[in-house]
Amino acid sequence: MAKNKFWQTEYSVTLLVLFAVILLFMPMSIRSKTQAMYISRWNERYNRLDYMFSVINTHISDDIIKSYNEAETSTQKEQILLALIKPYLRIDTEKSPPRHYKPRYMNNTKVYKGQTYYFEEFYFAEKNSIIGIKDVPRINPHDPIFLLMFDINGILPPNRWGKDIFGVNIYEGGKIEPFGSDLSMEKLVQDCSLEGTGISCSYYYKIGGGFDE
Numbered sequence: 001m002a003k004n005k006f007w008q009t010e011y012s013v014t015l016l017v018l019f020a021v022i023l024l025f026m027p028m029s030i031r032s033k034t035q036a037m038y039i040s041r042w043n044e045r046y047n048r049l050d051y052m053f054s055v056i057n058t059h060i061s062d063d064i065i066k067s068y069n070e071a072e073t074s075t076q077k078e079q080i081l082l083a084l085i086k087p088y089l090r091i092d093t094e095k096s097p098p099r100h101y102k103p104r105y106m107n108n109t110k111v112y113k114g115q116t117y118y119f120e121e122f123y124f125a126e127k128n129s130i131i132g133i134k135d136v137p138r139i140n141p142h143d144p145i146f147l148l149m150f151d152i153n154g155i156l157p158p159n160r161w162g163k164d165i166f167g168v169n170i171y172e173g174g175k176i177e178p179f180g181s182d183l184s185m186e187k188l189v190q191d192c193s194l195e196g197t198g199i200s201c202s203y204y205y206k207i208g209g210g211f212d213e
Contacts, residue, residue: 106198162198
């Protein structure tokens with residue numbers, strides 16, 4: 001009888017330990033799978049963007065180039081880019097994301113107005129994703145002319161750079177590069193972490209990097 005009670009106690013303790021281990025690692029497993037899905041969708045989106053801009057560059061007319069060169073404001077330039085990419089990405093210009101939609105950096109700090117990666121204009125696009133467009137002034141000819149932001153999860157959380165938000169630089173001639181392509185591997189790893197902004201994850205994931213929580 002005593003032996004049976006001991007066996008039952010030992011069995012119960014084992015079950016409790018196993019249950020605790022499952023509870024401990026299940027959230028991490030779910031987060032890892034979700035992040036892997038975001039990374040996969042971002043890589044797929046980037047490959048499509050690369051092809052899309054090569055097509056646009058091949059067929060862009062002199063009139064569009066002239067209109068861009070004559071545009072006097074950032075808003076006018078952004079509208080020109082929007083018109084070019086709208087049919088490819090199925091952008092809906094009739095409605096905008098809610099005002100409470102505010103992307104944050106990976107370390108959960110705010111993206112303040114005036115910062116490089118603060119976007120004023122957002123649009124809904126295919127698969128309920130969100131796109132941000134930003135004209136940027138060039139200091140030298142090698143600087144990008146636009147920034148594009150993609151929240152592949154739309155208005156659903158986490159709305160964090162490097163989690164479900166990624167982006168590309170667009171250069172004159174239609175060339176694109178993921179954010180962070182100019183950084184060393186050491187800086188990429190540092191920025192694409194819970195202590196970093198997550199901006200450079202756009203490139204880090206593209207070259208096969210993984211996120212380690």
